[in-house]
Amino acid sequence: MAQPQSCELTILMPCLNEAETLEVCIRKALGYLERSGVDGEVLIADNGSTDGSQEIARLAGARVVPVAEKGYGSALIGGIAAARGTYVIMGDADDSYDFSSLDPFVAKLREGYQLVMGNRFRGGIAPGAMPPLHKYLGNPVLSGIGARFFKPGVRDFHCGLRGFDRQAILGLGLRTSGMEFASEMVVEACLAKLRIVEVPTTLSKDGRTRPPHLRSWHDGWRHLRFLLVFSPKWLFFYPGAVLFAVGILANLVLLFGPVEIGSVGFDVSTMIYATAAAVVGYQAVLFAILTKVFAEREGFLPAGPRFRAIADRLTLERGLLIGLALFVLGLAVAVTQVLRWGSVDFGGLDARSAVRIAVPAALGLMLGFQTMMSSMFVGILTIPTRARSNPPAPEAVPDDVAELDLPLTPTGTAP
Structure with a gap:
């Protein structure tokens, strides 16, 4: 059965060996679309899983786009480029975010906001869902620095559940491949003066038995370094x-x-x-x-x-x-x-x-x-040079890009 070329909402999940929790996340997301009546799709940006996550996603009813270039940011950049929705809501596939309760995000996107951030501290953090180091040091410090430097009007700078206008975010030319992609999106949105708002969301303890991909000190430093370099x-x-x-x-x-x-x-x-x-x-x-x-x-x-x-x-x-x-x-x-x-x-x-x-x-x-x-x-x-404007128009993303095992550039085109 042919899938529609466009829809209102894409629920996007980056994936790297999430076989334990991927299906339940997809079912929650599909359940939300069915219950709310929102015309949408669930898209899995697979970053080279070796545990069968791709087949689990397809059987659960999601569309899968493979992204060869490694990294959290690379997976999301590829997923955003391949998304068919006017709006995109992204979140981790570890069952820590509630994909069945996305109404506040969709409502704000329909109001014209171009980036809708979740706030876990307002919505509620379940016991054991966030390590004390992140809850009392990492997130408050990095969010405080981000708020001071760029004034986004949000207090949870690094919440992974967020919605956005797809074209507005593509227009930012995001390019970081690692975990600092989360910071880059907010920073670039602030610099481009996009309309940003925050809504409460919850954070649950993830359902994986393996350690998370996040490395506290290493990735925390990468976030801080990014904030400093851009200010x-x-x-x-x-x-x-x-x-x-x-x-x-x-x-x-x-x-x-x-x-x-x-x-x-x-x-x-x-x-x-x-x-x-x-x-x-x-x-x-x-x-x-x-x-x-x-x-x-x-x-x-x-x-x-x-x-x-x-x-x-x-x-x-x-x-x-x-x-x-x-x-x-x-x-x-x-x-x-x-x-x-x-x-x-x-x-x-x-x-x-x-x-x-x-x-x-x-x-x-x-x-x-x-x-x-x-x-x-x-x-x-400041020496004047030949204008870099009017470059050759990029080729459109193929409709069947989900079947191509090619890395995507930050603009969404395959090399």
């Missing part, structure tokens, strides 16, 4: 700005002499460390700018209006002039000190006085040189 402000700019401000302020204060706070004294040795902090902080700020320029050019991080306004003013020529001014100022101080040294026939100088002048001179030289070199690098990154 140059928090990775580079804010820490760098603090270090730079502290270093410059300390230098200005100590330039006029030692400072004592209680029984603690600060002098030229503190100036040297403060200079190091200022240089490191300034370099981090420059990294933030360079990262943002490169990310905007490559199209995976949009530039906000504030950054765009600043970038339009800080041209290559202005950057070179600012850097040159800092360099010349440092050089002038250094030459002045050499001339003072010559006035005493290059004899001995008071060490503290000499260092108090040499440190800001060296700081000016370093900051000036960094500014000029970074300005040149920005100039290289």
Whole structure:
């Protein structure tokens, strides 16, 4: 019997050796479709199962699409590309999510929301369903960082049960192959300003007897790394700005002499460390700018209006002039000190006085040189090139892609 080419909802489950729980998940999902009257399908994105999961899925009434490239993200990217539904609700096939209660997700999708996240902490977590490390540390910390960096308006950043508008998510060009795919989807949706909402959902203890695929520390670090890399402000700019401000302020204060706070004294040795902090902080700020320029050019991080306004003013020529001014100022101080040294026939100088002048001179030289070199690098990154637009139109995904054992690209086309 020929299957319809499109439907309203695809319930998508990534699968890698889920023979123990796959059938019950499929039956719950099919039962929901029948009971609710939603026109839909159940799709299994199989990632190379060797326990017969594929046949179990077909016999239970699901459609199976094989995805050769390994990884949680790869399986979902392939499944989303092959889905026939206008909307997709994805969830793990380990019987921890309740596929029989999807009405809140469908309702929000019909209202026009493009990403509907489940919240396990609002809906309820069954005893033993989430390890304490995940419940009290991993999820709260990572969700808090994600909320701070990207402001998605959701509190359970890593819930695996979520629904979305298929075309909107395909348009994001998601590409991570591992567990961090869950973070990438939310981050990219935030950056693209998709409409995001959260609904309560439950989490039950999974029905498998084998250990889960998730590796707590390894995958937690991958999630955190992804969040940091996609937020140059928090990775580079804010820490760098603090270090730079502290270093410059300390230098200005100590330039006029030692400072004592209680029984603690600060002098030229503190100036040297403060200079190091200022240089490191300034370099981090420059990294933030360079990262943002490169990310905007490559199209995976949009530039906000504030950054765009600043970038339009800080041209290559202005950057070179600012850097040159800092360099010349440092050089002038250094030459002045050499001339003072010559006035005493290059004899001995008071060490503290000499260092108090040499440190800001060296700081000016370093900051000036960094500014000029970074300005040149920005100039290289912004060299006009032939437009990358109007590429050849990608081939449509074959209707029988479920029968092809080919890896899918992030855009959903087979190589």
